[in-house]
Amino acid sequence: MTAILRAESRQLTRSSIVLTGLLGLLLAFVLAVFPGFAEEAELIEEAFPPVLLGLLGIEEIHTIEGFVGGYVFSIVWLLFAGIYFAYVSAGMIVDDIRTRRMDLLLSTPVSRESVVLQKVAALWVPLVALHVGLFAVLYVGIQVISETLDPATLVLAHLLTVPYLLVCAGIGIVLSVVLERVETAQAAAPALVFVLWLVDGLTHMDQDFEWIGAITPSRYFDPGAILVHEEYAFTDAGVLLAAFLVLLAIAIVVFVRRDI
Amino acid sequence: MRTQTDADEPAVETESATEAESTRESPVIRIDGLTKRYGDVTANDDVTFDVYSGEIFGYLGPNGAGKTTTIRLLLGLIKPTAGTAEVLGADIRDRRALTEAKSAVGYLPDTLGFEERLTGRQVLDYFARMRGDERRAELLDLFHPPLEKPVETYSHGNKRMLGIVQAFMHDPDLIILDEPTSGLDPLKQDRMHAFLEAERDAGKTIFFSSHVLSEVQRICDRVGIIREGGLVALEDIDDLLKRSGKQVRVQLAEPVDEAAFVTEEMIDVETVDRTVRFTYTGESSALLEHLVEFEIEDVDIGDPQLDDIFKHYYGDDTSSEGG
Structure with a gap:
């Protein structure tokens, strides 16, 4: 039974392509300004308020590794893509319930567990679209501006965003089965992802509060470390995957028990 | 095998049908003390009745009486506060059994939720993948929603026709219809009624909710009347006709x-x-x-x-x- 997966995948195709296009454009622009930016990087680094540097996890911004890790991954993947995954997942269940599509869907021989799993599985579409599209833009763009970045490291950096994005989706799907209104769920999930990202950045700067950041998903994904220092935190990725599975399990348990 | 009931000669056939019904074994739907409360509001209050194989059962009541609540309980969309029911032998509290049983159930909800951007054909393809569509062509001869247009452009009647095709195309044994003819023009209503009678004669069980008395009188064999959440009457349609x-x-x-x-x-x-x-x-x-x-x-x-x-x-x- 993969009818739901097929239908959901088809539905996500358009928004995934549009988002990939937009973020690809943004990437191309940012890469285009990098050569000029690198020349004055020291000045910029000094002029940047430390808060902002810390928030984005910027280090060695004059190198392409630092630039891609600090700018591109922090903003494009952690923030924008994370928000998109949270937003899309937040609509998956509650929207079907509100529009009564769920009535018809659940009148067919499909279990509620399967409904949630197939809907979440459809996120392969934006995952693949964004990664393939943005990797291509980044790889080609770096060649065009005559810089070099180890493609293997870049691939790994891309792969390690997946657990993070899944956690964002997990936040969305839990809110989608708990909340009663589409608008609320689709506002709350992206807002939560943004706040968690902010909390991570802010607490990172203050030793006394750093422990609070341990509950934020972005704490377990450090693109700067991957690209600049070639440190691959597989344990952290495991933590994120575990968190995603827990969120998914919560969503399924709640959805199985609730009235629709 | 039941004999085909001819509308022109009801007397003899009805007798044999009644005989067949008196020997009927297990009901297709068995509802036992079904109760659903939302806070202080009791949407279904200790509802008990059976629906037997090969009958059109009318579930009659004014709007807001609790008809849809019973149907949603039967499909496991909501959970009973007390009591239970069996659908095709599956207890509605046993999720696994009920899910399996649903492959032989067709459902036409009162409010049709289709993916609005899909065309009618795509919607039917979707449900075909869920549970089959061996009768799709035959049904589309009777009811013809504009298959190539997106559902969002459909009129109320077209949506309902798409819903009817969806509900019957996998050839279910039990069909649950919630206000099935609302929005259909009189011609299509007649066609629907004739279709339901033919299905009944072919041995299908039809659970038919309506707030329109004449409709229930016309096609149903038995009727349960619900009011303010409680079942107030359960009788053969002839008795109701005499009373009404x-x-x-x-x-x-x-x-x-x-x-x-x-x-x-x-x-x-x-x-x-x-x-x-x-x-x-x-x-x-x-x-x-x-x-x-x-x-x-x-x-x-x-x-x-x-x-x-x-x-x-x-x-x-x-x-x-x-x-």
Whole structure:
């Protein structure tokens, strides 16, 4: 039974392509300004308020590794893509319930567990679209501006965003089965992802509060470390995957028990 | 195998049908003390009845009486506060069994939720992947929604036709219909009624909810009447017909002579000058024969309102609080 997966995948195709296009454009622009930016990087680094540097996890911004890790991954993947995954997942269940599509869907021989799993599985579409599209833009763009970045490291950096994005989706799907209104769920999930990202950045700067950041998903994904220092935190990725599975399990348990 | 019931010769066939029904074994739907409460509101209150194989069961009640709640409980969309039910042998509290049983159930909800951007064909393809579509072509000969257009452009009637095809195309044994003819034009309603009777004769069980008495009278074999969450009556349709009667208004050319005009079958007679209003409990033909003896300017024969039936035949001690 993969009818739901097929239908959901088809539905996500358009928004995934549009988002990939937009973020690809943004990437191309940012890469285009990098050569000029690198020349004055020291000045910029000094002029940047430390808060902002810390928030984005910027280090060695004059190198392409630092630039891609600090700018591109922090903003494009952690923030924008994370928000998109949270937003899309937040609509998956509650929207079907509100529009009564769920009535018809659940009148067919499909279990509620399967409904949630197939809907979440459809996120392969934006995952693949964004990664393939943005990797291509980044790889080609770096060649065009005559810089070099180890493609293997870049691939790994891309792969390690997946657990993070899944956690964002997990936040969305839990809110989608708990909340009663589409608008609320689709506002709350992206807002939560943004706040968690902010909390991570802010607490990172203050030793006394750093422990609070341990509950934020972005704490377990450090693109700067991957690209600049070639440190691959597989344990952290495991933590994120575990968190995603827990969120998914919560969503399924709640959805199985609730009235629709 | 049941014999085909021919509409022209009901007497003999109905008898054998009744015989067949008296030997019927396990019901297709068994509802036992089903109760659903939302806070202080009791949407279903200790509802108990059975629906048997090969019958069209009418579930009749005014809007907001709790019909949809019962249906949603039967499909496992909501969970009972107390009591239970069995659908095709599966207890509705046993999720796994109920999910399996649903492959032999068709459902037409009162509010149709389709993916609006898909075309009618894509919607049917989707449901075909969920549970099959061996009867799709046959149904599309009877009901023809514009398959190539997106559902968001559909009229209410077209949406309902798409819903009907969806509900029947996997050839289910039990079909649950929630206000199935609302939004259909009279021609399509007749076609739907004829189709349902043919399905019933082919051995299918049809659970049919409606707030329109005449519709239930026309096609249902038995009827359960729900009001404010509780089942107030459960009877054969013939008994209901006897109880409900027709609402008649006659305008005569001259002031009415009540003694000559009123017959035994007329109840609740109200006379104002040349106009008489009454409820007629006998045969329509007898009424017409009676009326032609008078000089009549206008006649209006209609179905009584459900509320009137409740008032007259089931008592109206509880004030209408809705439900």
